[in-house]
Amino acid sequence: xTMKKYLCVVRSPSGKCSPPSPSQMEEMYAKFxxxxxxxxxxxFDMGSKLGDAGKVVSQAKTLDGPFVEVKEIIGGYMIIEAxxxxxxxxxxxxxxxVGSPESSVEIREMMQPPME
Amino acid sequence: MNNNLVEHFFRHEYGHLVAVLTQKVGFxxxxxxxDAVQNALITALESWKHKGTPDKPHAWIYRxxxxxxxxxxxxxxxxxxxxxQKLDATExxxxxxxxxxxxxxxxxxxxNWLFICCHPSIPIESQLVFALKTLCGFSIKEIAIRLFISxxxxxxxxxxxxxxxxxxxxxxxxxKRIDHSIxxxxxxxxxxxxxxxxxxxxxxxxxxxxxxxxxxxxLTTILVDNPVGKxxxxxxxxxxxxxxxxxxxxxxxxxxxxxxxxxxxxxxWDQNHIHQGLHWLSHASVGDDFSxxxxxxxxxxxxxxxxxxxxxxxxxxxxxxxxxxKTSPSALHRLNKSxxxxxxxGSEVGLTELNKQNTPQWLLDSYQYHAVQSDLNxxxxxxxxxxxxxxxxxxxxxxxxxxxxxxxxxxxxx
Numbered sequence: 149x150t151m152k153k154y155l156c157v158v159r160s161p162s163g164k165c166s167p168p169s170p171s172q173m174e175e176m177y178a179k180f181x182x183x184x185x186x187x188x189x190x191x192f193d194m195g196s197k198l199g200d201a202g203k204v205v206s207q208a209k210t211l212d213g214p215f216v217e218v219k220e221i222i223g224g225y226m227i228i229e230a231x232x233x234x235x236x237x238x239x240x241x242x243x244x245x246v247g248s249p250e251s252s253v254e255i256r257e258m259m260q261p262p263m264e
Numbered sequence: 265m266n267n268n269l270v271e272h273f274f275r276h277e278y279g280h281l282v283a284v285l286t287q288k289v290g291f292x293x294x295x296x297x298x299d300a301v302q303n304a305l306i307t308a309l310e311s312w313k314h315k316g317t318p319d320k321p322h323a324w325i326y327r328x329x330x331x332x333x334x335x336x337x338x339x340x341x342x343x344x345x346x347x348x349q350k351l352d353a354t355e356x357x358x359x360x361x362x363x364x365x366x367x368x369x370x371x372x373x374x375x376n377w378l379f380i381c382c383h384p385s386i387p388i389e390s391q392l393v394f395a396l397k398t399l400c401g402f403s404i405k406e407i408a409i410r411l412f413i414s415x416x417x418x419x420x421x422x423x424x425x426x427x428x429x430x431x432x433x434x435x436x437x438x439x440k441r442i443d444h445s446i447x448x449x450x451x452x453x454x455x456x457x458x459x460x461x462x463x464x465x466x467x468x469x470x471x472x473x474x475x476x477x478x479x480x481x482x483l484t485t486i487l488v489d490n491p492v493g494k495x496x497x498x499x500x501x502x503x504x505x506x507x508x509x510x511x512x513x514x515x516x517x518x519x520x521x522x523x524x525x526x527x528x529x530x531x532x533w534d535q536n537h538i539h540q541g542l543h544w545l546s547h548a549s550v551g552d553d554f555s556x557x558x559x560x561x562x563x564x565x566x567x568x569x570x571x572x573x574x575x576x577x578x579x580x581x582x583x584x585x586x587x588x589x590k591t592s593p594s595a596l597h598r599l600n601k602s603x604x605x606x607x608x609x610g611s612e613v614g615l616t617e618l619n620k621q622n623t624p625q626w627l628l629d630s631y632q633y634h635a636v637q638s639d640l641n642x643x644x645x646x647x648x649x650x651x652x653x654x655x656x657x658x659x660x661x662x663x664x665x666x667x668x669x670x671x672x673x674x675x676x677x678x
Contacts, residue, residue, distance in 0.1 A: 167302060169403030170275040173309050177274070180313055194314045 151229040153192060153258040154236040160223040161250040179244045187228075190239045195226030223251075233257065269317060272475070274305055276482075277322070278401035280370045281329050283377035289333060291433030294426060296340075298398075300332035322367075371486050374399060375493075378483065379443065382450035383432075386425045391450070392457050393418055394425035400458070400479045410476060411461060444492045451493075452501050455484050456557070459505050463512075474512055481505045488544075496548045500557035503544035507564035510537035524673060526573045538568045559588035578608030595627045599636055611643035631660035631670070638674045650674070 168176065184191065200221065203210050230236040233255070240253050270276075281301045286294050304325050318324045381395050396402045396410070404422065408415040462476025484502045487493035514528040545561050562584040570576040585601035598621055606614025618640060627633045638653035654674040661667040 167306060169406060170278040170305060170401040171272075171403070171406060173305055174272060174274040177269075177309055177312070184313075196314060197310055 151231055152236075153260075154228050154230060154233070155256045155258050156195075156226050156228060156236075156240055157222055157254040157256070158224045158226075159252050159254065160221060176244060183243050186242070187239045190228050190230055190235075191226070192229045193227040195224060197224045198222055227258070269321060272401075273321065274309075275401035277325055278302070278305060279399040280374060281326065282398045282401075284370055284373035285329060285333055287373055287376060289337065291429050293333070293337065294430060296336045297333055300336060301329050303332055304329035371489070374483070375486055375490055378451050378454070378487070379447050380429065381425065382447050382454055383428065384447070384450065386428050387421075388450075388453065388457075390421040390425040391454050392461075393421040395454050396458065397422055399483065400476075448492065448495065449497065451487065452498055452555075452557070455480050455487070456501060456504075458483075459508075463508055474509075477505065477509055477512070481509065496551050496553040497555040497557060499544045499548035500555055500561050503541045503548055504557050504561040504564055506537045506541035506544065507561060507568050510534040510541065510568055524669070525567065530572070533568065541565060541568065554587065554591065556588055556592040559584050559591060562587070576607070578604050582608055595621065595624050596632075599627065599633060602640070603636055606640055606643070611640050615640040615644055629660070631657045631662070631666065634660065635670055635674060642675070 184194075202222075228236060228239055230239060236255050236257075240255055243253070278301055281304070282294075282297055285301065286297045289297060307328050308321070308325050312318070377399060378395065381391050381398070383391075386394070393407055393411070396407050397404070402410065404415050404418050407422075408418045411418070459477055459480035462473045462480065481502070484498065484505060488498050488502055510533050511528070513534060514530070514532040515523060517523055541561070542565065545565060548558060548561070563581050566577050566581050566584070581604045582601060585597055585604060588597050589601070599618065602614045602618040604614075605617050618636065623633065634653045634657035638650045638657055641647075641653060642650035654670075657670055657674065658667055661670055
């Protein structure tokens with residue numbers, strides 16, 4: 149079965165929450181690595197964290213980001229490979245990124261350009 | 265990818281870096297250092313997620329934390345060239361050297377930090393909290409859970425120590441060898457407290473308890489590795505820790521219920537820790553020094569070496585309790601002694617010993633006292649008194665786990 153690529157955009161609530169303690173970081177890192185090992189085959193690009201600043205450019209004008217709502221920020225992205233949207237959801241659902249109750253991940257299929 | 269970080273890497277790294285960097289840049293910047301280290305750990309977490317754990321994780325975090333603190337100090341116009349030279353000295357060396365340099369420097373730094381924490385002008389409860397926060401890397405909230413006090417109270421104790429040290433930062437850099445010897449007992453006491461808070465708090469789940477015990481043992485091991493800590497008192501303390509940790513695996517059953525010594529599977533006791541305990545106890549048995557740690561280790565070793573509960577040498581244990589009473593008198597020790605005495609010479613002797621004492625109110629307010637009263641009275645045939653004491657003990661039991669353990673021990677139907 150051909151694998152499709154999915155762009156995953158991680159949204160988190162904005163505003164300062166208290167930073168994790170070293171013990172919590174340990175736990176987060178362990179969970180993350182366990183997830184990464186489990187779905188190694190599905191992770192195409194671990195992506196990166198996105199900066200806080202953002203702009204929206206259109207014909208008329210340049211607007212300040214953020215783009216969705218002031219309440220949430222887009223924290224990071226990654227690209228995963230899966231045979232279907234269902235499988236992609238499964239991979240993302242188990243990721244520590246959706247672990248916190250207010251965070252969410254938007255999954256969009258990346259369409260391949262048609263073969264010449 | 266290399267995921268092989270040692271257990272509690274982040275927590276320990278936090279403690280090591282706060283200790284080492286604060287000593288480099290001066291105590292007046294301790295808050296900045298704490299933030300710099302916290303941010304370095306977050307940077308590591310984010311970066312390592314994408315790139316994997318680096319080969320030299322200590323050096324990696326050290327660099328980031330150093331850069332963070334230099335950045336902050338620059339921003340605050342507190343720039344000092346000497347300071348930067350100290351921190352930049354690592355830039356030209358390669359990472360393998362940093363790692364080995366760090367491991368030595370860290371041990372000295374941690375140790376020196378312990379002696380700084382134990383300043384005689386800081387109350388012991390503040391010393392304890394300060395050590396847990398800065399050396400063990402626990403957050404205020406985590407300490408509150410571990411010590412059963414409010415977060416506000418933890419913060420108060422913590423700031424008290426920090427403020428004192430900040431205001432006296434000039435003296436701290438000149439901590440002399442002589443101060444080390446004078447403060448050694450205070451250092452031992454804080455390590456002992458970290459250990460016992462972990463070991464005795466039956467309220468906590470097993471993993472939390474053993475974490476504090478292991479931290480205390482880790483720090484004590486660093487202490488006895490250094491010339492300043494090579495004294496019988498510290499050896500006895502380390503022996504005591506090994507001998508208690510050896511018995512931890514058998515303290516609860518599969519349902520996480522507390523087990524009495526009599527019920528414990530001695531096969532589960534960790535022989536390696538018992539051997540370590542014996543080793544350090546033999547080092548501790550030189551000279552004229554006899555500390556409370558000697559007495560407590562003496563009691564622990566008797567339990568560890570007894571093949572069965574009934575073959576325990578209760579006479580030796582009673583003797584150790586007498587010695588303990590001499591070095592650090594406490595009604596709790598006398599309570600324990602009467603239990604040992606009951607095993608050795610019979611329930612009546614134990615009960616007489618218990619009743620002839622003046623029991624302070626704080627002990628009368630504890631479930632332990634009434635549980636022992638109930639048990640000894642039942643064994644003496646005073647069934648009515650046994651039942652009254654059992655009821656009081658059950659009502660005072662702080663957790664359901666303890667209540668359950670009591671009800672089977674005191675044969676109460678609840």
